[in-house]
Amino acid sequence: MSDCCAPKNEATAPPVSCPSCHSVGQAVARETVGAMATLSVPATSLCHEHYRYCSTPGCAVVYYSGDTVVLQQSDVRVPVNAKDAGPDVPLCYCFGHTRRTIAEEIAATGQSTAFAAITREVKAGHCACEVKNASGRCCLGEVRAYEKRAAQSHAIDAPAPTASAR
Template identity: 40%
Template sequence: MEDCCQVPAHKVQADSLICPVCQQRGKSVLLITLKALLTPSGLSTLTPSASYSFCSNSDCEVVYFVDGQVFNRDAVKVPVYQKDQGSGVPVCYCFGWTRERLVKAIRDDENPVQHISEQVKANRCGCEVNNPQGSCCLGNVTAFVHSLKQS
């Protein structure tokens, strides 16, 4: 299995990375991410030869898209951090760091970023199959923790 925190080497045309609903630029995701996270009904319409993208716009229902096809939030097995503001939603999908758990950790003067970094260095993450964005969550966790410390 690839290291989930490395950038994949494949390239996709720039125009195929624009969400057809919100017009925001998406991010290319590996097919394994969709195979792991789509519901059975979503998976049954997947085009394995297509290069899908992830839409991170919190105001858009689309999670994955490719030419003429979209998978909305309801086609994904897990809540999507960027699209669901719930306290129980994972920020780190591999190690169970929800917004609620991160808030408690910061209050208790713990360092969740260090914990996750140690797990990543030990090659224990599986972001490509656990995280709907298909890549390492450390940036999301760091930004969320930073915002907590600022408030």
């Protein structure tokens, strides 16, 4: 696996909690925050050494540094899949696999090839998770988990009548 899958400066970053939800987000490289930030985010918010990424669903904070620097979804160029459950939000930001594309492939063919396709690209060194994925990390864990959920819900949903039938 390439560097994108290695934890970023987790050991050296102080374990600061999210100023909103108070969970400790994972350390994220400044390069990731800079690549994700919209042009309206001031440089003074992007010049710090340590940043963390908050993945808590429902928490408005995406990145923070200490208690004072906070970037929310509106400050970030991409929809953050940890915060946004929409079908067209990417799970794989490098190669454009969304919840919808994965679910549709499973509905059409009974299986998803996304995990295998992404794995091939990662091995070929084509991924850019640190600047494409809001988490700054490899998406493979999330893609695999979603493939399993989507395959199960398809298997359950397909033969069942609609809930309104009494």
